[in-house]
Amino acid sequence: MKTFIKKASLTIAILFIFLQLSNANISLPEIFSDNMVLQQKSDVILWGWAKTGETVVIKADWMDKDITVQAGTDGTWKMTLKTPGAGGPYNIHLKGRNEVILKNVLIGEVWLCSGQSNMEMSAQSGINNSDEEIKNANYPEIRFFTVGSATSHYPQDHLSGKWSVCTPDEMKTFSAIGYFFARKLNKELGVPIGIINSSWGGTPAESWMPEEVIQKDDFLREAAAKQKAVPWGPVEPARIFNAMISPLIPFHIAGVLWYQGEANTINAYAYKQMLTSLIESWRRRWNYDFPFYFAQIAPYKYERPFEGVEVRDAQRRVLDVPNTGMAVLSDLCDTLNIHPKNKQDAAIRLAKLALNRFYKTATIEDSGPLFKAMTIDKNKAVISFEHSEGLHAAGNKLSYFEIAGEDKVFYPAEAKIKDQKVIVQSKMVKTPVTVRFAWRNTATPNLFNGANLPASCFITQ
Secondary structure (H helix, E strand, C coil): CHHHHHHHHHHHHHHHHHHHHHHCCCECCCCCCCCCEEECCCEEEEEEECCCCCEEEEEECCCCCCEEEECCCCCEEEEEEECCCCEEEEEEEEECCCEEEEEEEEEEEEEEEEECHHHHCEHHHCCCCHHHHHHCCCEEEEEEEECCCCCCCCCCCCCCCCEEEECHHHHCCCEHHHHHHHHHHHHHHCCCEEEEEEECCCCCHHHHCCHHHHHCCHHHHHHHCCCCCECCECCCCCHHHHHHHHHHCCCCCCEEEEECCHHHHHHHHHHHHHHHHHHHHHHHHHCCCCCEEEECCCCCCCCCCCHHHHHHHHHHHHHHCCCEEEECCCCCCECCECCCCCHHHHHHHHHHHHHHHHCCCCCCCCCCCEEEEEEEECCEEEEEEECCCCCEECCCCCCCEEEECCCCCCEECEEEEECCEEEEEECCECCCCEEEECCCCCCCCCEECCCCCECCCEECC
16 A cells, blocks of 8 residues: 555656646746745745746846746756845746746745754644733734645655745744744844744654765664654654755755754664754755754653653754754753743744844843863862853752762762852762763753853763
8 A cells, every 4th residue: 555655646746747847837836935035135046847948037026127047958947036135025026938926025034943843833732821922923024834744755846835924823823933933033133034834743853854864874874773663753764854854945044943852862872963964964955054053852751761861962962063052941841741831932042042143133141051071179070161151050059960980870969159160079979080960851950040041961971
């Protein structure tokens, strides 16, 4: 039956292409439609199909003159439009044997949201204050595009979806993280915001990256083989990338938001390299190093010891990749619910990364404390942090610090803050070698900086 379905799908795809070429009408991928947002002050690429050799004429309302391009022997065409600063609405006219008009187009900032269920989760799925948030979601300058769930063995040219204007009815079924991120940027930047949501609950990183990236790397290939089939979505390498990311390329985006990792607890040891490879592969295909900001998965009562915290620590280590940022969510969660309901604050933390690092609209603290280095002072370990200004404990004393000697046996430690550093010691460890912090699946530690952003878990070795 599966073989039949695959053959039928291939036949339909071939028939679709044949009908396109035989009808000889200009057609566009669905990512280009009424109500879309194009990236401002950029060279954006438009592409589509027409009859072989057909001349396609494009004129946007902001342009002084037409641009023409000729469809190739394969019936495809591609051209570059220079976009102005934020504004609109505009129309874009495309003319060949037929005419296509894209209406109500805005120019602004475009972000791609991707990942699994915590990115997919909508306002009507039970987020905090959902009724009030839905009722007030009237933002005509915010536009949504939701990519329909699909899989493929091979990279595709088409995907399903449409652009829509942000209204309560549209917002309630859209990614809550995407919406709150867009709202924050719209208010702070004063420009239209387009959010593309391409996410699928319960899916591992392997499915979101090109197959050759994994197949050419023995370590990643062996790690990917540990994934087990599940009924709710694909786990095989590239199945989602081919159908839900590849067709978006090279639609111009400002950057990517990523919330994923729960489905990689089975091979957490490989997640740093997995996510690093994903980021690098997407940037190669878009051909520029856009910012990639991600949410660290929240504490949750997983079945196996340390599988959740190992993913969180791997995510922290991915910050070695240039132009990345991480929002720590350990204070926003319910450790019995893998889907934290406070999507508002999670999205605002991601927005602060964008506003501070990419848009540079203000100098604000955008990260919680991150482990920087450890030094040994006799029987004490001295831990220094990045983003440590205003380091403090929310409560009487610091929690979740542990220390070990050469035997790697960890003991609960006494931890005190001094000069923006944490001094860690235990009577059980005379010569410290390793310190770990919040090293539990469900750990919700109380170390914060002056911006009241929580510290990430870490282990020093």
